[in-house]
Amino acid sequence: MGYIELNVLDHVVKNVVLGIDLGTTNSLAAIWDADGPRVLAPEGESPIVPSVVYVPEKGKALVGSAAKAQAVLDPTHTLFSIKRFMGRGIGDIQADLAMLPYKVSETDRHLVQFEVRGKKITPQQASALILQEVALRAVNALGGADIIQAVITVPAYFDEPQRQATRDAAKLAGIEVLRIVSEPTAACLAYGLDQKGEGNIAVYDLGGGTFDVSILRVDDGVFQVLSTAGDTALGGDDFDRCLIRRFQDELRAQGCAEETLADPQFLSAARLAAEHAKRDLSSDPSTRIQLSLPELGLDYRTTLTRAEFEALITPLINKTLDHCRRALADANLKPSDLDEVVLVGGSTRVPLVRAQVEAAFGRKPHTELNPDHVVALGAAAQAQVLTGGRRDVLLLDVTPLSLGLETMGGAVAKMIERNSTIPCSHTEGFTTYVDNQTGLDLNILQGERELAANCRSLGQFKLTGIPPMPAGMAKVAVRFHLDADGQLTVTAREESTGVASTITVEPMHGLTDAEVEAMLHEGYANAQADFDHRRAVELITEMGTMLRAIEKNLEAASPQLDKETLEDLAEAMVAAKAAIAKGPEAIDKAAVQATRDSLEQASLPLAAVLMDSVVKKAVSGKQLGDL
Ligand code: ADP
Numbered sequence: 001m002g003y004i005e006l007n008v009l010d011h012v013v014k015n016v017v018l019g020i021d022l023g024t025t026n027s028l029a030a031i032w033d034a035d036g037p038r039v040l041a042p043e044g045e046s047p048i049v050p051s052v053v054y055v056p057e058k059g060k061a062l063v064g065s066a067a068k069a070q071a072v073l074d075p076t077h078t079l080f081s082i083k084r085f086m087g088r089g090i091g092d093i094q095a096d097l098a099m100l101p102y103k104v105s106e107t108d109r110h111l112v113q114f115e116v117r118g119k120k121i122t123p124q125q126a127s128a129l130i131l132q133e134v135a136l137r138a139v140n141a142l143g144g145a146d147i148i149q150a151v152i153t154v155p156a157y158f159d160e161p162q163r164q165a166t167r168d169a170a171k172l173a174g175i176e177v178l179r180i181v182s183e184p185t186a187a188c189l190a191y192g193l194d195q196k197g198e199g200n201i202a203v204y205d206l207g208g209g210t211f212d213v214s215i216l217r218v219d220d221g222v223f224q225v226l227s228t229a230g231d232t233a234l235g236g237d238d239f240d241r242c243l244i245r246r247f248q249d250e251l252r253a254q255g256c257a258e259e260t261l262a263d264p265q266f267l268s269a270a271r272l273a274a275e276h277a278k279r280d281l282s283s284d285p286s287t288r289i290q291l292s293l294p295e296l297g298l299d300y301r302t303t304l305t306r307a308e309f310e311a312l313i314t315p316l317i318n319k320t321l322d323h324c325r326r327a328l329a330d331a332n333l334k335p336s337d338l339d340e341v342v343l344v345g346g347s348t349r350v351p352l353v354r355a356q357v358e359a360a361f362g363r364k365p366h367t368e369l370n371p372d373h374v375v376a377l378g379a380a381a382q383a384q385v386l387t388g389g390r391r392d393v394l395l396l397d398v399t400p401l402s403l404g405l406e407t408m409g410g411a412v413a414k415m416i417e418r419n420s421t422i423p424c425s426h427t428e429g430f431t432t433y434v435d436n437q438t439g440l441d442l443n444i445l446q447g448e449r450e451l452a453a454n455c456r457s458l459g460q461f462k463l464t465g466i467p468p469m470p471a472g473m474a475k476v477a478v479r480f481h482l483d484a485d486g487q488l489t490v491t492a493r494e495e496s497t498g499v500a501s502t503i504t505v506e507p508m509h510g511l512t513d514a515e516v517e518a519m520l521h522e523g524y525a526n527a528q529a530d531f532d533h534r535r536a537v538e539l540i541t542e543m544g545t546m547l548r549a550i551e552k553n554l555e556a557a558s559p560q561l562d563k564e565t566l567e568d569l570a571e572a573m574v575a576a577k578a579a580i581a582k583g584p585e586a587i588d589k590a591a592v593q594a595t596r597d598s599l600e601q602a603s604l605p606l607a608a609v610l611m612d613s614v615v616k617k618a619v620s621g622k623q624l625g626d627l
C-alpha cells in the first residue's frame with residue numbers, strides 16, 4: 001500500500017512596507033503600493049487607533065478604541081499619552097505627573113515606567129502594543145503578510161533617546177524599521193511638495209501632545225529641513241486641560257469637594273467631555289457639557305461658547321506662534337519667503353488655530369488632505385521611496401538640538417550644532433589634564449545651554465588604556481557621528497600611540513540591548529502564559545458542559561452500567577468539580593487537560609448506553625428503508 005502524497009503548497013513569504021504615524025493621541029498606518037497611497041483599516045472601520053492601552057486584571061491588554069472606552073470606567077489602569085514618556089526620565093515629565101490617573105515610577109537607570117496592577121510597563125512596551133495593533137489591522141486589510149517593515153514617524157523635535165525608544169518599541173512589536181522620519185517631512189511628502197521645482201515650506205503640526213513647526217526647502221527633488229522648533233508638551237491635550245480647569249473652577253465655586261475634583265474617575269470623565277466639547281466648537285458656535293457621575297454625587301451641566309474657548313487657548317496658540325517665528329529666524333527667512341504652509345494634526349481643525357497660522361505666515365495653508373492622515377501617508381511615500389519606488393527624493397533631516405561633550409569645569413564643547421543637516425559627523429581633539437592619566441571620562445550632552453549641568457546627558461563613557469604620559473601629551477580624537485536616522489555614535493581614539501580603545505555609549509533614558517532582549521523574551525513568555533490561561537478557561541467551560549450532560553442522563557442510564565464504571569465515573573466527576581471550583585488561575589493547563597480527559601474517558605460507557613437508546617428510539621417505528 002502506498003502512501004497518500006500530500007501537496008505541500010510552496011509558502012510565498014509576503015512582506016508589506018507600511019508608513020506608520022505613531023502619535024501621542026492617535027496612530028495609524030498607510031501604504032503606497034501599485035494601488036496608490038491610502039490609509040489602511042479593516043473593512044468599515046476607522047484607520048485611526050487611539051494610542052491607548054488598557055491593562056485588564058487578567059488576560060491580554062486592550063489597545064485602541066476598546067482601551068479608550070475603559071478610560072472612564074477604570075482610569076487607573078488605562079495608559080494614554082504614552083509617547084510623552086518615550087525615552088524620557090522622570091525629571092523630564094514632572095509637569096505631566098499631576099494630571100495622570102496612573103502611577104509612574106523610575107527604573108534604576110532612570111527610565112520612566114508605568115505601574116499598573118502591580119505590573120511594570122515601560123513606554124516602549126506600551127508603544128509596542130500600539131504599533132502591533134496598528135500594523136495587524138493594516139496587514140489584515142491587505143490580506144495578511146509574514147514580514148512587516150515600516151517607516152515610522154516621530155516629531156522633528158524628538159531627540160536621540162526618544163528616537164531610539166521608538167525603534168525599540170518597533171522591535172518589540174516585531175516590526176522592522178526601515179527609517180525613522182520626522183513628521184513634518186512626511187507631511188510634505190504626502191502633499192507631493194518634493195515635486196515642486198524649488199520653494200520654502202512651513203509645516204505647522206499641532207496634534208494631541210506635541211507641537212512642531214518645521215521650515216523645509218525643496219530644490220529639484222532634494223528635500224531639506226532648514227530648521228525645526230516646537231514643544232514636546234504642547235497640543236490638543238492642553239486645550240482639553242484648559243477646559244478641565246474651567247470645569248473644576250466652576251464646580252469648586254458650586255461647593256464641590258477638592259477630593260472629588262482630583263478623583264481619577266472625575267478627571268477621566270472630564271477629559272472625555274472636554275475633548276468632545278472642543279471638537280464640537282470646531283464647527284459650532286457653542287456647545288453643552290454634561291458630566292454626571294452618580295458615584296461621586298456629581299451632576300454638572302454647563303454651556304460653552306467658541307469665544308470662551310478661544311480666550312482660554314489663546315496663550316497656547318501664541319506659544320506655537322513664537323516657535324514659528326523662531327523657526328523662521330533660524331532658517332534665515334521672512335514670512336514672505338515662504339511658498340507653502342502645511343497644516344498637520346487634529347488640533348489644526350480649531351478655526352482659531354487656522355486663522356492665527358494664516359496671519360502669522362501671511363499665506364493660506366494647505367488643508368486639502370485630512371490632517372489626521374497626512375503624516376501616515378507621507379511615511380508610506382517615504383517607505384515607497386526606500387523600497388525602490390518611482391519617486392526620486394532625497395530627505396535631508398536636521399538634528400533638533402546641539403550635541404557636545406562636557407569639558408573641564410563643567411563647560412560644554414559643542415560638537416554638532418542644532419539644525420545641522422544629517423547625516424553628519426565632527427571630530428575634535430581632546431587631551432589629558434593630569435600626569436599619567438590613563439583614562440578619560442566623556443559625558444555626551446544635548447542641549448543649547450553653556451553649562452553641562454543645564455544640558456541633558458545622553459550617556460557617559462570612559463576611554464581607558466591611555467598609556468601613562470605627561471598631561472596634555474595624549475591626543476584623543478573624539479568623533480560624533482549622526483546617521484540618517486539621527487542615531488548618534490561616539491568614538492574616541494588615543495592617537496599619539498595608536499592605542500585603540502573601545503567605548504560603548506548607553507543612552508541614559510533608552511533601553512539597553514539586553515533590556516530589549518529581556519522584554520522580547522518576557523513578551524514571548526507572557527504570550528505562552530496568556531495562551532495557556534485561555535486554554536484552561538476553555539477546558540473548564542467544556543468540563544462544566546460535560547458534567548451537566550452526565551448528571552442529566554446518569555440516573556436513567558445507570559441500571560445498564562456496571563459498578564466499576566459507575567465508580568470510575570463518580571471519581572472523575574469529583575475531580576472535575578474540584579478543578580472547576582479552583583478556577584483556571586489555580587491550576588495549570590496540563591492538569592486541567594488531564595482532568596478533562598479522564599472525565600471524558602470515564603463517561604464513554606455512559607455515552608455508549610445513551611447512543612444506544614437514542615438509536616433505538618430513532619429506529620423504533622420507522623421503516624428499515626428510512627434509515
Ligand atoms: P497626535 O499626532 O498627537 O497623535 P492627532 O494629530 O491625531 O494627534 O490629533 C489629536 C488631537 O486633535 C486631539 O487633541 C484631538 O482632540 C484633536 N482633534 C481632533 N479632531 C478635532 C476637531 N475637530 N477639533 C479640534 N480638535 C480636534
Ligand code: MG
Pocket residue numbers: 021023024183207208345375
Ligand atoms: Mg501627529
